[in-house]
C-alpha cells in the first residue's frame with residue numbers, strides 16, 4: 001500500500017495488526033456525508049428504478065446485490081467478519097469507522113443504526129436501533145444516555161488509496177485462530 005488514510009484514532013491505532021476486509025471496498029459503503037443520500041435512497045437506487053421499469057430479471061437483481069453496488073445506496077452500515085470479529089463499518093466521506101457490531105447495552109445490531117454528528121467537533125456517533133444509545137465512533141464512549149460506563153469497542157481503519165480496499169487494525173490475532181479442531 002502507498003500512503004493510506006487512517007480514520008479512527010482509537011487506542012488501538014498504534015501497533016495494530018491490519019486485516020483486510022474481504023470483498024468490500026470503500027465505494028461499496030454507504031457514504032453518510034452524501035447529502036443526496038440522506039433520505040430514503042432506496043427509491044433512487046438503480047435497483048429500484050430498474051424494478052419500477054420492470055426491466056430487471058431475478059438474476060440481475062441477485063447480481064446487483066452480490067456486486068455490492070446496492071449496499072452503497074442503502075442507508076445503513078455493513079456487517080463484516082474480520083479477524084473472527086463481527087464488526088459494523090460506516091463511511092463518512094473518505095473515512096471509515098469500525099465498531100463491534102454487538103451493542104454493549106443489550107446486543108443490538110449496530111450496523112443497522114443511524115449515524116449522527118455530535119458536539120462542537122461534530123464527531124460521528126452511531127445510534128443503536130434497539131434503545132437509542134449513542135456511541136462515539138472514534139472512541140467507543142457512550143454519549144447517550146449520559147453517565148453510562150459501557151463502551152463500544154472501536155477499531156482503526158485504513159483505506160488503501162490505490163484500490164479502496166479496507167484494513168481494520170487489531171491488537172492481536174483472534175484466539176479462534178489457535179483453537180484445536182474439535183474432530
Ligand code: FES
Pocket residue numbers: 103104105106107108128129130131132133
Ligand atoms: S441494545 Fe443497543 S441501546 Fe439497547
